[in-house]
Amino acid sequence: MNKIWKEYGLIALLIVVSVSGYLLFSENKENIMSYTLDVLGEKMVALASDDASRERISSLFDQFSDRVANDDIAPEQIEAVAANVLNLSTRGEAITAEEAETMLYMDYAETLPTPQSPDAEEAIALHKPKAPPSSEELIELTGRISEMFELAEVFQVQNAEAANHFHFNTDAEGIYVELDSEAGRVISEPSFLPMARDMEERKLVRWKEKLAKDREAAALLYNARREKLDRIRAERADSPERTERIKTLTHIQRLGALGVNVGPDSGAINMEVRLIVSEAMGDLEGMMEQIQTEISVSIDSARAASSNN
Numbered sequence: 001m002n003k004i005w006k007e008y009g010l011i012a013l014l015i016v017v018s019v020s021g022y023l024l025f026s027e028n029k030e031n032i033m034s035y036t037l038d039v040l041g042e043k044m045v046a047l048a049s050d051d052a053s054r055e056r057i058s059s060l061f062d063q064f065s066d067r068v069a070n071d072d073i074a075p076e077q078i079e080a081v082a083a084n085v086l087n088l089s090t091r092g093e094a095i096t097a098e099e100a101e102t103m104l105y106m107d108y109a110e111t112l113p114t115p116q117s118p119d120a121e122e123a124i125a126l127h128k129p130k131a132p133p134s135s136e137e138l139i140e141l142t143g144r145i146s147e148m149f150e151l152a153e154v155f156q157v158q159n160a161e162a163a164n165h166f167h168f169n170t171d172a173e174g175i176y177v178e179l180d181s182e183a184g185r186v187i188s189e190p191s192f193l194p195m196a197r198d199m200e201e202r203k204l205v206r207w208k209e210k211l212a213k214d215r216e217a218a219a220l221l222y223n224a225r226r227e228k229l230d231r232i233r234a235e236r237a238d239s240p241e242r243t244e245r246i247k248t249l250t251h252i253q254r255l256g257a258l259g260v261n262v263g264p265d266s267g268a269i270n271m272e273v274r275l276i277v278s279e280a281m282g283d284l285e286g287m288m289e290q291i292q293t294e295i296s297v298s299i300d301s302a303r304a305a306s307s308n309n
Helices: 002-045 051-069 075-091 097-105 118-126 135-156 160-165 192-201 211-235 240-258 266-308
Strands: 166-171 174-179 205-207
Touching: 002 051, 002 075, 002 135, 051 097, 075 097, 075 135, 075 166, 075 174, 075 240, 097 240, 135 166, 135 174, 135 192, 160 166, 160 211, 166 211, 192 205, 211 240, 211 266, 240 266
Parallel strands: 174 205
Antiparallel strands: 166 174
């Protein structure tokens, strides 16, 4: 009997230790992410274009933070949001609440439906992490983001030209910053180069030639697409769903022009935009053909009437 009670006692002790360990990890995990999310949220709210947008963006980010706490947001998505927020904040750009919502959930759905739709919720479920990140992974993630915050502070005090020579991005290894060969010339902060060299060794800094020219070319392309979508939305009477979809794609084009990374499915986005534009042009061509036919018929009728007279 004593042996049985000892075994039960050991099992009970293991359960207590396991539960205590889980609670301790949960508390540490919350503390690890809390500060990083607070800073990121403040930076995102500061991007608001007006007071109404500021209040709505704050609410949206609170919902995003709740999902992070529930392990409904993949760690790589947190870093993607951080990179995009830093790209906008270091350039002094402003966004609407709708654009902020697109940024928060941009990478979840392959076809990027609006976050309120059932399709987006399904996409979020599909991209839910298979297992919660370990405390070590969270420490590494928040460490990378914190260093990007620090580097962004250096960038933010520079002249406008400097913004063309750096860009925050993410890949399978996490968040990093791209720099080109001109960055050292235009960024005058004394701590910049030593910091960049140290971060380069850890792959947090990547050098990319002609970064400024590439970013300028990308902005021109995004703006051209946005203008086409704006015209289509303004000139064509279409279904509410189609209009909302074009509106979402317009947001994405504007964000891309401002420096936001529009996600790994950008090829699908570009294809969809081209399809919408080509369909619109096809409709326009059909209308023009119909008008020309009507004009020809009118002219022929007028000539026939004149001959009869």
